[in-house]
Amino acid sequence: MTIWQLSSMLLVVISSVSPHPHHLFEYDELSQYVDSHQEEYVQTLRDWVAVESDSSDVLRRPDCHRMMDMTAEKLQAMGGKVELVDIGVQELPDGKTVALPKVVTAQFGSDPSKKTVCVYGHVDVQPAKLEDGWATEPYNLTDINGNLYGRGASDNKAPVLAWIHTVEVYQALSIDLPVNVKFLIEGMEETGSNGLDAMIVAQKDTFFSDVDYIIISDCGWLSRRPALTYGTRGNCYFFAEVEGPKQDLHSGVYGGTVIEPMTDLIGILDTLISPSGKILIPGIREAVASLSDEEWKMYQDIEFDIESFKSKIGVSQLMYSNKVDLLAHRWRYPTVTIHGIEGAFSGPGSKTVIPAKVIAKFSIRQVPNMDPAVVKKQVTDYLCSVFAKRKSPNKLKVTMIIGAKPWLADTKHPLYEAGKAAVKRVFNVEPDLIREGGTIPIAKTFEDVTGKSIIMMPIGGFDDGLHSQNEKMSRYNYIEGTKLFAAYFYELSLLK
Amino acid sequence: MTIWQLSSMLLVVISSVSPHPHHLFEYDELSQYVDSHQEEYVQTLRDWVAVESDSSDVLRRPDCHRMMDMTAEKLQAMGGKVELVDIGVQELPDGKTVALPKVVTAQFGSDPSKKTVCVYGHVDVQPAKLEDGWATEPYNLTDINGNLYGRGASDNKAPVLAWIHTVEVYQALSIDLPVNVKFLIEGMEETGSNGLDAMIVAQKDTFFSDVDYIIISDCGWLSRRPALTYGTRGNCYFFAEVEGPKQDLHSGVYGGTVIEPMTDLIGILDTLISPSGKILIPGIREAVASLSDEEWKMYQDIEFDIESFKSKIGVSQLMYSNKVDLLAHRWRYPTVTIHGIEGAFSGPGSKTVIPAKVIAKFSIRQVPNMDPAVVKKQVTDYLCSVFAKRKSPNKLKVTMIIGAKPWLADTKHPLYEAGKAAVKRVFNVEPDLIREGGTIPIAKTFEDVTGKSIIMMPIGGFDDGLHSQNEKMSRYNYIEGTKLFAAYFYELSLLK
Structure with a gap:
């Protein structure tokens, strides 16, 4: 028995007396464990990126099915209650049909005294070919100076794995999960989440009945400052x-x-x-x-450097030259x-x-x-x-x-307050409150069907190159992001 | 010794007394020989089509080189005086260079009492992939109801082979060639005959010095009626x-x-x-x-059925609804x-x-x-x-x-009169005199550099699908076209 396991046991004992007191959250242990296991996490990401789960190409559909199976097996091996949910078939333009990738659901814990969160993510990817202009083989995760290059690395395989690893870390340290955790992982996000809406409607009163919050990490920061996302475009x-x-x-x-x-x-x-x-x-x-004065003011205060944005994408001139217009037209x-x-x-x-x-x-x-x-x-x-x-x-x-559909949340909601606290704990800064120009099609559906509150908590970097050549996830964001998720579980447990 | 060989010998003997008298031209023997050897000709075409000599794709350059070698070997085996002429390198957009396919020249006969013709053709092809919508593998010549489907079948491998087979037929029957025959076969036509202009200029006073006429068969008929072509667009x-x-x-x-x-x-x-x-x-x-009255009248008389043209390409309406406007905008x-x-x-x-x-x-x-x-x-x-x-x-x-550049010839030139006679002999009709909407880039160069007269004598069908899916050459046009060429050699020998 190591000193780590001992301290974890101690926590469990104390917790049972006074559940989740703030000062007893074992963040340092969790953090150290994540640091010392990062090579394993990178290897798992490598295994996942190796699967060309391009949902837009029906010829790659077997890879998509395999990706869902791998996801289910991973969660199963961790002791989750896992299901592969059949969501039917996709009709092709020529009238033929092809099976949709099954949706993976999983559950860790069902303590009625705890909050229940549902983490949504996807493990399908956009198309990518070496000849599109990639510097490395897109399906062979390649570490260059701490950046992990590969299709789907940031969108959305590493964030999904970071959530999975978070549960593993609690388990490994025998720290009781502060919340019940559910997963809902799909394989058709990049082409419009075909079949998922109906599945959510169908499971509204079963899988979703005890869910309090839905968390989505299918987006990225705006700068090097961590961010919470409160809106997406459709x-x-x-x-x-x-x-x-x-x-x-x-x-x-x-x-x-x-x-x-x-x-x-x-x-x-x-x-x-x-x-x-x-x-x-x-x-x-x-x-x-229309753009409100309050929103205009908020955009004014966001950390965003137009010059570095221009230099990152390599253009001499943008569509708008001032920050507010630019962010507004982006979001x-x-x-x-x-x-x-x-x-x-x-x-x-x-x-x-x-x-x-x-x-x-x-x-x-x-x-x-x-x-x-x-x-x-x-x-x-x-x-x-x-x-x-x-x-x-x-x-x-x-x-x-x-x-x-587009989606918009209230940044004053307790979910966001807890998010700000978790960011503060891990990164020691206040997060930017941002919107996302891209689309997370399912956010609006979750909201409309389940009536639950949703938060988007990104860990992807601002320069990850989603959907383009040389997509990457940095080790820093992957590993610190896992710690953020671990801290967020704890902060959520404090919500009334 | 067969009766055929006997009759050929007889011809040679008589020819030496009274060269090329019209009534002694052994057309029937030539024609029968062509008919009875058509399977061999189709097989040679199959071998040639099997080479993906796409000159627009530098990755296919080795196939282009191989195609030139095969052409040279074929002509060599027939006893021609063959050269593979190095025409230098092609500069790529990235600044690198790649060797151009060599140009094949060949010569059969150098009798100063005979006319000398130079047959120009090309053995490179346009790109083609099965997934572009081909019904058959584009590089596997496939005979369906007498149509030979394959990339390059009509443009321009079968016509080049028809000229080669024509020489072979004369040789096989031991009939003295009525003209000295030269070949100039290139491998870059589909991308602009890179390097050929300079080669023609360089050989103006050598290879081209004794050439009287240049013949090009890189085009097609307008209808089922045979045609001679007197102009091309650039x-x-x-x-x-x-x-x-x-x-x-x-x-x-x-x-x-x-x-x-x-x-x-x-x-x-x-x-x-x-x-x-x-x-x-x-x-x-x-x-x-501007369009002259004479030209307008000529277009009026050409056999061209707008309805069948529309139905062939599958459109309900063309850019112009009357024959003259349509042909004028095509040519x-x-x-x-x-x-x-x-x-x-x-x-x-x-x-x-x-x-x-x-x-x-x-x-x-x-x-x-x-x-x-x-x-x-x-x-x-x-x-x-x-x-x-x-x-x-x-x-x-x-x-x-x-x-x-575009090219335009005089339809009253003796070359065309001889062409009309050859068509009349083989097909028993007067040819249409047509222009070609496509480009045979080298025609204008031949004219400008060598000062020789040029004729375009197509044997491709009006519906061969050049540059598109399901390109084909019909057996009929391939085989009757070979007879036309055999007859044309004879008609040319009668020119003063």
Whole structure:
């Protein structure tokens, strides 16, 4: 028996007399244990990153299934009460169906005298290929100067593992978990959490019945200062398909005789947004909640260095030159991004082809008080009317394949107060209160269906490169983040 | 000794007394020999198509080299005087260099009493992948109902082989070749015949010194009626690159803060051409030679069924609804095609990325009296001025990577009269006199450098699908085309 185990036993004994007194929280032991086991945590992350769980590519679906199995096995081995929940099938554009990755739920503890938290995370990833411009193999976690490079490292495998390791640390030190802990881990987040909404609705009165709080760590800090996140933008993701000839044509032989689908597509895409970033789709801007004076003041106070932001992404000029406009357009105004075109020539070199069918992929990040169903109609009507003016014989089909809602929390809620205390304990600073430009589609669903309070507690770095080449998670954020989670369990136990 | 060989000997004996009398041309023997050896010809084509000699992809360069070696070996085995001419290296965008495929030259016969023809062709191909929508493996020649499907089958491997087989047939039947035959076969045609111009200039007074006529068969018929081609469009192929952030960004995290390169690129591409096909780049339309009454009349008489053209390519409406406008815009007016965008998301599914660097590929088919150097300046100046108006901090780079000139011949030239006679003999019809919307970049160079007369004698079908999915060569065109070439050698020998 080591001195550590002894002290843990002591804590348990004392706890049973006076539950969770503040001064008795064994933070130092937990912290030291995390430090001394960091190589194991990095190795587990390496094992998880090695699985190419790209949920957007149905050919990778077996990897997604394997990733869910690995997650379930890990939680099972820790003694959790684990389920792999079947959430049905995904319908593909060609009418075929493919099984969705099962959702993993797990439970550690069911003490009715404790609060119950549910940690949400996902273990699917965005696509990544070495030839996209990665410096390292994207599915081989590579440590360079304390940064762990790999697809999904920060989004969202390391945060999920940090929560799992937190439970392990309490277990290893035989410290009673201050709260009952549930996990809900999915494998379709990157493509819109297909099937999860229905599963949450179905388990509203079972799995979620005793949950007090939902915690999400699928985001990142704004600077080197730790942050708590109180809002996210939604995402309406569109396919605009223009179809013309029945097959690709030689541009010499046919150029000048056919109305080219690519010209039509470029023409309608060019009407979405102005050079200065103004969204041109009627009705979109009008729906946005106006910026309050209080919010303006709050943005003024946030630690955010525009120059280092510019230098990090490597641009000489941003869309807005002052902090408030920039943060506001990042967090609480909608934006349109054209991601690319499927079906056109996209390789290196030259090809003299008239593509027969081209599909633009673009998305609109949306905010309160926009509504995805309304956005879908606004975009579809607008593009159809713009297209009609071209008098093209080609066929336009507009589809909204993702319609994820924005989410906004109250920063004065006790959940956030506990979060501030945990950050203060681990990092000895006050967290920034920030919003997230990206989308955590499930936040709004959790809120609407379960009625529970939600907090987003990020541990990812501000420069982790989510969704882009060379995504990474720093060892510092991974390890200190695990300590933050350990401290947060304790702070949550103090809530009335 | 067979009766065939006997008759051939007889021909040679008589020829030496009265060279090439019309009534003694052994067309029937040649024709029967071709028919009875067609399986061999198809097998050779299969062997050639199996080589993925995609000249646009430097990773395929070894296949291009192999293709040139196979061509040289074939001609060598037939007793030709063969050379593999080193034409230097290709400079890649990153500054590296890679060897160009050597040019194969060959010579059969050097009788000063005969005309000398030079057959030009190419054995490189456009890119092709099964997943582009091919019904069969593109590099495995597949015979379906008499159509031979495979990349490069029609463009240009079968026509090159048909000329080679023509020489073989004369040899096999021991019939003296009516003309001296030279071959010039290259491996960079699909990307602009890099290095060939200089080689032609260098060999002007050697290889080309005794050449009377140059024959090109790198095109196709307009309908089921055989055709002779008297003009081609040129091609100016552009890369327009817009570069912004130093790497791809998450569209949620960064959308709204950066000026996205894709939005800029779409914006400038949309200014190239109007929905009705009008080129918007100043100066382009003004340079085009006007349509003469004689030409208008000629187009009126050409066999061309708009309805079957529409149904072949599968569109309900063309850019022009009358035959003359349609043919004129196919052959003798310029057009802009946007082929695609490199660097953006192009896969199936969804990806929420802001691409950091995107490169549009577009080309302008140009015609007399446009000049590639002028077009380059017009396009670059125009796009830069359009881009400047956007006031974007991103960087635009416009490059013209191919600048191939148009070509136009005189249909009254004896070369064409001989062609008409050969078509009449084999197919028993008058050929259509047509132009080609595509580009045979080298035609203009041959004309300018060597001063020789050129004819284009296509054997490809009107529906061969050059540069697109399911390219094919029909057995009929391949085999009857070989007979046409055999007949043409004879007709050429009658020219004064």
